Amino acid sequence: MSDQAGPHDRPQTMCPAFGSLRVGLRMRRTATVLAGSACCVYGLSFTAHFYGARRSIGYVPFDSESLVTGGLFEDIQQAVYDLADPDHYDAVVVINLCVPTAAGVPLRLLPEAINGVRVVALEIPGFGVPTHAEAKDRLAAAMLHYARREAESGPVAAPRSGRGELPTVALLGEVFPGDPVSISRMLEPMGLAAGQVVPTREWRELYAALDCRAAAAIHPFYTESLAEFEAAGRPRIPSAPVGRDGTAAWLEAVGAACGVDPQAVEAAKEAALPDLEAALAAAPIEGRITVSGYEGSELLVARLLVECGADVRYVGTALPHTPWAEPDRAWLEARGIPVQFRATLEDDTGAVDAYRPDLAIGTTPVVQHAKERAIPGLYFTNLISARPLMGPAGPGSLAQVINAAIGNKERFDAMNAFFAGVGQGETAGIWTDEPQVPPRVQVAGGDQQRHGEGR
Ligand code: SF4
Secondary structure (H helix, E strand, O other): OOOOOOOOOOOOOOOOHHHHHHHHHOOOOEEEEEEOOHHHHHHHHHHHHHOOOOOOOEEEOOOHHHHHHOHHHHHHHHHHHHHOOOOOOOEEEEEEOHHHHHOOOOHHHOOOEEOOEEEEEEEOOOOOOOOHHHHHHHHHHHHHHHHHHHHHHOOOOOOOOOOOOOOEEEEEOOOOOOHHHHHHHHHHHHOOEEEEEEOOOOOHHHHHHHOOOEEEOOOOOOHHHHHHHHHOOOOEEOOOOOHHHHHHHHHHHHHHHHOOOHHHHHHHHHHHHHHHHHHHHOOOOOOEEEEEEOOOOHHHHHHHHHHOOOEEEEEEEOOOOOHHHHHHHHHHHHOOOOEEOOOOHHHHHHHHHHHOOOEEEEOHHHHHHHHHOOOOEEEHHHHHOOOOOOOOHHHHHHHHHHHHHHOOHHHHHHHHHHHOOOOOHHHOOOOOOOOOOOOEEEOOOOOOEEEOOOO
């Protein structure tokens, strides 16, 4: 399977456009418009509102005629003009889904701005963007690109909260709201502060993000956004301040990137590490764990689990290997823990079967696979990535949810024994009569058996 394979080749991956849609929906004064098949837009709207979007999603429908005659582009253009009211919006984001992208609907012909409202148009097809995480990067990078050109050509607005006194380190990747506070505390002895988190929540925060001393790839898949920081002349820092080793290495990397006096770097480490060591000692985790997900922070979570004492056997991530994940990959593999980038569902469930962990952390189908085998599972997105990871708050928060889940093993065993053989294969569903199962026979030309087919 190609490294760029998306949901069309790997149907267990969610529609990538959700990543861009979510970034747009979370920004103030930003309208988001989708152009695509109604079924895709329905699914994306449903998921966005399930995750609390509380914002309208614009939709430009099409039919065969408007697609082939160019009418769809005119409809999109009209929708953008109708929306571009500077009293309400700073930006309008337009996203072409699979069909308009495949049909070549030319979003590049849209104006860059209408009445002062920026128009940011991009194509996020399932056959071109492998994961929703990378689609977040696509939109964040498109906005950074736009904002960088604005900042280069004249004065721009300051952030709503004003500019801080200390130079900042911008943070790439969605993090728990308390994490930037923990990071700021760690950076303070070096005369630095945590800067804007990208994706930002408002257009003017893009300028503040670019106005950093360095950019930290907290989530290592923000490669297009990092290229914008590079173009702005900002050094980039891999990994994140997670656990003892990760924090020590990250503070050193920040110091080197920002030209901080080595004594100040040592002071920052001396201030941060004892509290972290105490937090790790107070948060022991015992048990064998497999970790997988599509958020991009899987390696960071695995590092913290290992430092809490967990026996991590496998780390799978749907994201690609980038230089910004390299310190985490090297740290994990030096401890004999295999890291699978661009992991498929089969890789992840295969690891669960191979290692029979006490806990499987993963995507919904991985957790389901584990629970069917009476193995406790935790959904990465909702239960792991929505917690603090950085600083002394990280170990205790993680250990609490992990230990509670591992402690459920007996309940899983009891349920498994009670329901053994019920609701699987031919026994699924409600039957008044005994199901008549046709005999399994060899499929012609194949090596699998199916019911009721002969040579
Ligand atoms: S836009 Fe493409 S990847 Fe997304 S749901 Fe539709 S067909 Fe699937």
